[in-house]
């Protein structure tokens with residue numbers, strides 16, 4: 001796989017990120033016309049958290065978390081990291097070390113369409129995270145992939161710059177703004193994870 005790292009992608013307007021943060025996922029999803037709900041395969045790692053952030057996306061090989069490293073470098077204040085793999089995987093590709101690095105950059109949380117580990121530490125850190133699986137299975141750091149390209153997560157395509165909202169109930173939704181189709185990339189989708 002030949003990868004690409006897109007730097008300096010368009011970011012959501014902070015008011016578009018913070019506006020839905022006070023509402024539950026179900027409310028926002030309904031208000032957006034019941035569109036974009038991701039499947040229930042992505043589950044909260046802990047209860048009692050809510051996160052809203054701008055998507056930085058990662059496409060990795062299964063069982064290989066190399067690309068999360070450059071993705072962390074692309075993350076900044078108010079972002080939320082979204083990771084998927086090129087074929088299904090439940091390996092634990094994210095844990096407390098990555099969470100610590102992301103938190104230092106002001107990142108608000110994580111959605112990983114694969115496995116997560118160090119879950120007790122993530123709860124102790126109060127780091128909001130949603131995943132397909134919990135698994136201590138280690139991953140290699142060997143193969144290139146992509147950062148900030150569109151990624152598919154449980155039935156929806158998430159673009160870098162989309163707004164992601166997560167709460168600790170069931171469900172995850174992706175809601176697309178019509179502006180997203182503009183070539184300038186100035187629009188964002190609202191993605192909710194609950």
Ligand SMILES: O=C([O-])CC(=O)C(=O)O
Pocket residue numbers: 065092093094095096097098099117118139
């Ligand atoms: O290091 C890894 O491969 C993933 C992990 O456990 C961490 O981020 O703490």
Ligand SMILES: [Mg+2]
Pocket residue numbers: 095096097117118
């Ligand atoms: Mg670890």
